Amino acid sequence: xxxxxxxxxxxxxxxxxxxxxxxxxxxxxxxxxxxxxxxxxxxxxxxxxxxxxxxxxxxxxxxxxxxxxxxxxxxxxxxxxxxxxxxxxxxxxxxxxxxxxxxxxxxxxxxxxxxxxxxxxxxxxxxxxxxxxxxxxxxxxxxxxxxxxxxxxxxxxxxxxxxxxxxxxxxxxxxxxxxxxxxxxxxxxxxxxxxxxxxxxxxxxxxxxxxxxxxxxxxxxxxxxxxxxxxxxxxxxxxxxxxxxxxxxxxxxxxxxxxxxxxxxxxxxxxxxxxxxxxxxxxxxxxxxxxxxxxxxxxxxxxxxxxxxxxxxxxxxxxxxxxxxxxxxxxxxxxxxxxxxxxxxxxxxxxxxxxxx
Ligand SMILES: C[S@@+](CC[C@H](N)C(=O)[O-])C[C@H]1O[C@@H](n2cnc3c(N)ncnc32)[C@H](O)[C@@H]1O
Numbered sequence: 001x002x003x004x005x006x007x008x009x010x011x012x013x014x015x016x017x018x019x020x021x022x023x024x025x026x027x028x029x030x031x032x033x034x035x036x037x038x039x040x041x042x043x044x045x046x047x048x049x050x051x052x053x054x055x056x057x058x059x060x061x062x063x064x065x066x067x068x069x070x071x072x073x074x075x076x077x078x079x080x081x082x083x084x085x086x087x088x089x090x091x092x093x094x095x096x097x098x099x100x101x102x103x104x105x106x107x108x109x110x111x112x113x114x115x116x117x118x119x120x121x122x123x124x125x126x127x128x129x130x131x132x133x134x135x136x137x138x139x140x141x142x143x144x145x146x147x148x149x150x151x152x153x154x155x156x157x158x159x160x161x162x163x164x165x166x167x168x169x170x171x172x173x174x175x176x177x178x179x180x181x182x183x184x185x186x187x188x189x190x191x192x193x194x195x196x197x198x199x200x201x202x203x204x205x206x207x208x209x210x211x212x213x214x215x216x217x218x219x220x221x222x223x224x225x226x227x228x229x230x231x232x233x234x235x236x237x238x239x240x241x242x243x244x245x246x247x248x249x250x251x252x253x254x255x256x257x258x259x260x261x262x263x264x265x266x267x268x269x270x271x272x273x274x275x276x277x278x279x280x281x282x283x284x285x286x287x288x289x290x291x292x293x294x295x296x297x298x299x300x301x302x303x304x305x306x307x308x309x310x311x312x313x314x315x316x317x318x319x320x321x322x323x324x325x326x327x328x329x330x331x332x333x334x335x336x337x338x339x340x341x342x343x344x345x346x347x348x349x350x351x352x353x354x355x356x357x
Pocket of ligand 1: 096184
């Protein structure tokens with residue numbers, strides 16, 4: 001069958017004018033290149049080249065093929081560029097973005113709420129665990145350290161985030177994590193039962209079809225293995241002193257995420273979604289983060305550096321999508337920060353679900 005490899009070969013020989021230069025360019029030995037040409041000619045039943053000494057001259061049929069091949073390679077390159085562009089715009093649509101501040105916020109969030117979310121993130125020794133959407137590795141370092149005898153494969157679609165994650169894991173001298181640039185929605189060709197367990201944190205909220213992802217991951221888990229999913233739910237937010245602008249800001253964040261295809265209130269839907277995806281023995285455990293003046297670490301780490309920082313990080317999106325006016329947004333952020341004073345109270349609930357495949 002003629003494939004892209006053959007077309008590329010013809011185009012390169014034409015461009016470079018000799019077999020030896022084309023073989024270098026294509027990283028092939030000259031004999032491998034000659035062999036591929038022979039195969040192509042045999043398959044087509046035509047001669048593509050006259051061989052005159054060391055030179056290759058296109059036959060009339062070869063010229064036709066060359067011109068068609070050039071056209072198709074141009075189309076092919078345009079397609080590759082288009083795919084790159086689509087990928088980049090998908091990343092842009094990712095509501096939290098990939099800024100340095102967001103990397104810091106994810107780290108603050110993970111360490112602040114670790115004891116609430118991860119006291120039971122323990123799998124049996126020697127497990128192989130797939131972490132989906134690991135980002136900058138904020139959860140990775142916690143769960144990898146808590147399970148030193150298990151092996152983690154942590155994937156993400158952001159190469160930059162993975163670089164930060166790798167550096168962090170190396171710095172901590174954590175040995176049981178392998179990072180991979182991989183789209184979780186494209187793992188259908190991976191072997192069945194490759195992992196004992198799957199772990200997902202704060203990813204489903206960004207997907208327009210979370211159930212599809214949950215279904216797509218099932219075949220990767222060994223029979224009897226588990227999936228663990230942690231997500232937030234902005235509808236669970238309440239605070240004192242109450243403030244209409246602060247409430248508006250939280251709703252604006254939910255609206256923006258919905259506009260971008262996600263669901264910031266997904267925590268409450270973990271049970272039905274896992275059920276729809278066909279998982280068994282689903283157990284959902286709400287993890288309430290209740291903060292008042294007696295918990296200065298949470299005031300700093302959660303109210304300021306996690307929740308309000310998240311809203312601040314999304315300000316540009318909220319304003320550019322016209323979800324809220326600038327003055328309402330500023331007033332709302334002031335209202336959220338007000339709850340961090342000594343008489344303030346803030347509550348938010350995460351949902352952690354575990355199910356068997
Ligand atoms: C909010 S971050 C959470 C990161 C990390 N789990 C944490 O809790 O700190 C969501 C991550 O999911 C990644 N992501 C989004 N879609 C993905 C996909 N289809 N496959 C793999 N990763 C994806 C994003 O690039 C981002 O790094």
